[in-house]
Every structure is written in C-alpha cells, then in structure tokens.
Amino acid sequence: xxxxxxxxxxxxxxxxxxxxxxxxxxxxxxxxxxxxxxxxxxxxxxxxxxxxxxxxxxxxxxxxxxxxxxxxxxx
Numbered sequence: 001x002x003x004x005x006x007x008x009x010x011x012x013x014x015x016x017x018x019x020x021x022x023x024x025x026x027x028x029x030x031x032x033x034x035x036x037x038x039x040x041x042x043x044x045x046x047x048x049x050x051x052x053x054x055x056x057x058x059x060x061x062x063x064x065x066x067x068x069x070x071x072x073x074x075x
Contacts, residue, residue: 017049 019034026032039046 017045 016036018039020037022033
C-alpha cells in the first residue's frame with residue numbers, strides 16, 4: 001500500500017493542472033518547459049479540479065462502504 005501511495009504522490013507533479021509556460025515562443029509542445037504553480041485565481045479550472053478531487057474521494061469512500069456491506073451479507 002505504501003508503494004502505491006508513493007506512486008500516486010509522485011505522479012501528482014506530472015498531472016498537476018496548474019502550469020506556467022516558461023517558453024511561450026516555442027510552438028512544439030514536447031520542447032516546452034512548464035513549471036507547476038499554485039492557482040492565483042478561482043476560475044473554472046480550479047473549481048473543476050477541486051470537484052474532481054472531491055468526487056474521487058467520495059467514490060473511494062462509497063466503494064469502501066459497499067464492500068463492507070457485501071462482506072457482511074455473504075455467509
């Protein structure tokens with residue numbers, strides 16, 4: 001479980017939705033240098049990210065409760 005948590009925390013740096021383009025003059029996306037930043041304003045992307053985060057947490061807790069109910073019903 002610790003290894004899986006480490007993989008998830010390690011991947012957050014790559015999938016972080018708030019990035020600043022440090023090389024706007026380069027058109028090729030693979031050659032761009034993007035830096036992770038904290039959101040400066042509460043726009044639609046920020047609310048969408050927070051909504052997805054809360055939905056993911058809710059789904060995990062819901063699946064945990066369903067699993068416990070199913071385990072209780074099976075003899």
